Amino acid sequence: MRLNEVTYNDAKPVEGYGPGFFRIGGEVFQGAVLTGPDGTQIWDGYDAPEALLALAGRIDVLFMGTGAEIAHIPTGLRTQLEEAGVGVEVMASPAAARTYNVLLSEGRRIALAMLPV
Structure with a gap:
């Protein structure tokens, strides 16, 4: 069997999560997060669409995690x-x-906005 190393370009993968937090690219973030081509940031949830709308034209799909x-x-x-x-x-x-x-x-053009579990 041949194993291939996975690479992620500029965006960072989700490495873990738990009650109220996410670990993305080696960093722990408390609360809701937005991650994608511009890195990872705290997201203020559904009442803060500006950061999500700024992704228009830069991604093909936004995955929305609604919690547990x-x-x-x-x-x-x-x-x-x-x-x-x-x-x-x-x-x-x-x-x-x-x-x-x-x-x-x-290598897809995607982003992820998640509420904590």
Whole structure:
């Protein structure tokens, strides 16, 4: 069997998570986070769409982690993102983190916004 080393270009993978935190690229972040082509930052959640809208034209898909369980995101936020041309995939944060890591390793143009579990 041949093993291949996974590389992630400029963005960092999600390495772990737990109650109220995420570990991304070797750093621990408390609370909600946004990670993608510009690095990782604390995200103020659904009431702060500006950082998400700034990704328009730079990514193909934004994965939205809704916490421990899958939930709907606010309709107004989804509408804003779709009108800006940002594709949105909503799932529970653990699934969003795994999906993000796989597509990141493929060199896809993606970002990830997650609420803590």
